[in-house]
Amino acid sequence: MSDLTLVIGNKNYSSWSLRPWLFLRLNNIPFSEIRVPLYGPESKASIMQHSPSGKVPLLHDGEFHVWDSLAICLHLIERFEPPHGWPADLLRRAEARSLVAEMHSGFTALRSQLSMNCRRAPKASPYDAAAAQDIARIDGIWTSCRERFAGEGPGLFGNWSIADAFYAPVVLRFDRYCLPCSAASRQYMDNVLALPALQEWVAAGSHESERLEQFEVPD
Numbered sequence: 001m002s003d004l005t006l007v008i009g010n011k012n013y014s015s016w017s018l019r020p021w022l023f024l025r026l027n028n029i030p031f032s033e034i035r036v037p038l039y040g041p042e043s044k045a046s047i048m049q050h051s052p053s054g055k056v057p058l059l060h061d062g063e064f065h066v067w068d069s070l071a072i073c074l075h076l077i078e079r080f081e082p083p084h085g086w087p088a089d090l091l092r093r094a095e096a097r098s099l100v101a102e103m104h105s106g107f108t109a110l111r112s113q114l115s116m117n118c119r120r121a122p123k124a125s126p127y128d129a130a131a132a133q134d135i136a137r138i139d140g141i142w143t144s145c146r147e148r149f150a151g152e153g154p155g156l157f158g159n160w161s162i163a164d165a166f167y168a169p170v171v172l173r174f175d176r177y178c179l180p181c182s183a184a185s186r187q188y189m190d191n192v193l194a195l196p197a198l199q200e201w202v203a204a205g206s207h208e209s210e211r212l213e214q215f216e217v218p219d
Contacts, residue, residue: 003062004032004061005059006024006059007033007050008034009038010037017056018116018168018169022165022201023162023165026195029076059076077162087158099141103170110131113127113131115215119205127177135179141156141167145188
């Protein structure tokens with residue numbers, strides 16, 4: 001039995017929960033999970049039983065707790081040898097860290113207007129100029145990385161890394177809302193969408209019973 005337990009929210013909607021969950025699966029690290037449905041009458045109390053921040057995800061590593069998606073991934077790359085957390089090359093690693101930090105703190109227009117929704121059938125939805133800027137920036141990131149590193153593997157920097165785990169929920173957004181992107185970006189999206197672990201997450205999220213209207217974006 002693994003000493004690791006990941007506390008997550010709804011798989012259909014919780015993009016921040018997906019990030020460390022996918023990183024664990026990409027690195028074949030065994031763990032158990034506890035799913036706490038979000039925004040229900042008992043949700044806050046249930047989360048507070050695990051997380052001092054009152055948010056998910058949170059990782060139980062034995063008796064030790066780590067919260068925040070990025071902090072969890074950083075803990076895992078120090079806890080295990082390896083996993084493949086960052087590119088080996090110094091400059092490539094610095095770029096990957098920059099892109100993860102940009103995702104961690106930015107793209108708020110895209111994330112607020114086009115929520116992750118695993119069960120949504122692919123269909124375009126309106127968004128404003130701020131979200132369009134986020135979409136263009138992300139497309140530029142993916143295009144640039146794949147034009148340089150596609151020959152080295154399926155991820156943004158060749159091998160899968162934290163960067164791919166952090167952009168995976170955005171891949172789902174691009175796919176579900178039919179967002180514009182380059183051919184290189186589309187190929188990267190197809191690589192991510194083909195991951196068995198991501199397909200497992202999407203299938204589980206699509207079959208959840210909870211429906212949160214604040215995350216159901218109209219066509």
